[in-house]
Amino acid sequence: MDRNFLCLESALLAMEPVNAVLSLARQSGRGSITTEVQTFILDHCTKNVVGKDNTRHDIYMKNILKRIISAAESSNTDVVEGLYEQFACYMMLNMEDGSLNENNKIYKHISFYLSNGHNDMTLTNFVVKLQCSLNMLQGDTGCALWPSSLFLSEFILSHPWILSNKCCLEVGSGVGLVGVCLAYVGACKVVLTDGDASTLANMEHNIELNQHITKNRVECKYLLWETISESELQSFQADIILGADIIYDPRCVPHLLHVLSILLNCGKSRLYEEKVSMQCKKELNYYNKQKDISDNLSKKAPVAYIATVIRNQNTWSYFLRLAGEARISVQDITRMNKSFNLLPYMLSYDRESVYLFKLSSLCD
Numbered sequence: 001m002d003r004n005f006l007c008l009e010s011a012l013l014a015m016e017p018v019n020a021v022l023s024l025a026r027q028s029g030r031g032s033i034t035t036e037v038q039t040f041i042l043d044h045c046t047k048n049v050v051g052k053d054n055t056r057h058d059i060y061m062k063n064i065l066k067r068i069i070s071a072a073e074s075s076n077t078d079v080v081e082g083l084y085e086q087f088a089c090y091m092m093l094n095m096e097d098g099s100l101n102e103n104n105k106i107y108k109h110i111s112f113y114l115s116n117g118h119n120d121m122t123l124t125n126f127v128v129k130l131q132c133s134l135n136m137l138q139g140d141t142g143c144a145l146w147p148s149s150l151f152l153s154e155f156i157l158s159h160p161w162i163l164s165n166k167c168c169l170e171v172g173s174g175v176g177l178v179g180v181c182l183a184y185v186g187a188c189k190v191v192l193t194d195g196d197a198s199t200l201a202n203m204e205h206n207i208e209l210n211q212h213i214t215k216n217r218v219e220c221k222y223l224l225w226e227t228i229s230e231s232e233l234q235s236f237q238a239d240i241i242l243g244a245d246i247i248y249d250p251r252c253v254p255h256l257l258h259v260l261s262i263l264l265n266c267g268k269s270r271l272y273e274e275k276v277s278m279q280c281k282k283e284l285n286y287y288n289k290q291k292d293i294s295d296n297l298s299k300k301a302p303v304a305y306i307a308t309v310i311r312n313q314n315t316w317s318y319f320l321r322l323a324g325e326a327r328i329s330v331q332d333i334t335r336m337n338k339s340f341n342l343l344p345y346m347l348s349y350d351r352e353s354v355y356l357f358k359l360s361s362l363c364d
């Protein structure tokens with residue numbers, strides 16, 4: 001399939017905003033919404049349907065068709081008959097956007113364009129199905145898909161060796177996209193957490209939807225930063241901690257840093273204890289013992305990868321100040337560890353607005 005059409009299909013499946021779809025439709029028709037493009041969109045009217053209730057998908061497609069028809073008409077391009085007919089069908093369903101207040105959830109199919117290793121146009125699609133809120137301002141923040149989790153997912157899929165065979169714990173996981181990507185790259189254990197009960201239920205549903213990828217390797221747990229105990233955090237034994245768009249509420253920042261500091265430090269003491277007991281058994285000489293311990297600590301101490309959009313400079317400065325007090329180093333690796341653009345069709349995703357930080361403990 002032509003790459004422009006592939007992008008248009010992925011945008012429709014991801015339920016990208018109407019303007020973004022319109023722009024991809026024009027690209028596919030080399031500047032105009034040709035009848036070929038219209039037929040392609042028509043063929044996608046019935047796709048992206050998970051579960052019985054398709055009303056939200058129908059409303060979305062109705063809006064897409066409305067804009068496509070008016071764009072074609074205003075540029076004097078022929079409109080295919082089927083497009084009018086499908087639009088009329090949607091009109092007869094008498095769906096009201098405002099009648100969906102009770103459960104404003106939609107299903108998005110997020111396609112990641114993974115290279116097949118050859119330098120050609122053939123792309124291997126890795127598709128994650130997610131139940132999400134209709135938009136970021138409706139419902140719980142954790143049920144929307146935030147740009148930092150797209151960024152973190154691209155990072156994971158671009159640098160799989162960092163995460164494969166690692167025990168990963170995510171805080172404030174929201175819809176669970178990062179967890180599905182971690183399972184895909186072969187993390188040996190993935191624990192997704194959130195402190196909001198309805199977000200957690202939605203996340204569990206999404207992990208179930210992607211069971212063919214997650215294969216029972218992803219657990220979802222309730223974890224509220226304010227109340228979680230030190231021993232519970234230590235029990236995760238995480239090698240890598242992840243977080244996307246979790247630094248925005250100054251009231252939560254001290255609690256989040258407390259959690260991060262325990263996760264980053266407890267790993268160090270765990271590795272130290274394991275190494276000492278193992279080496280005592282082997283009766284290595286003192287010099288080797290010390291050298292191995294320090295090598296192991298620098299190689300394997302837990303690290304955290306936090307992706308964030310810095311929306312409020314004061315909140316971010318506050319986070320940095322408390323991180324310094326907790327002896328946590330915060331390194332900006334946004335430019336250093338560049339990821340591939342795996343979501344080329346997602347025009348609504350502003351990759352440039354997201355930063356990626358690597359955190360590690362400076363405590364001995």
Ligand SMILES: C[S@@+](CC[C@H](N)C(=O)[O-])C[C@H]1O[C@@H](n2cnc3c(N)ncnc32)[C@H](O)[C@@H]1O
Pocket residue numbers: 141142143144145146147148149150171172173174175193194195196199223224225226243244245246252255
């Ligand atoms: C902006 S959303 C980001 C969700 C997801 N990581 C993403 O990027 O799509 C923030 C998430 O952090 C969770 N969260 C906020 N405060 C929290 C707290 N004090 N304890 C645990 N989770 C919290 C919210 O429930 C929500 O899921």
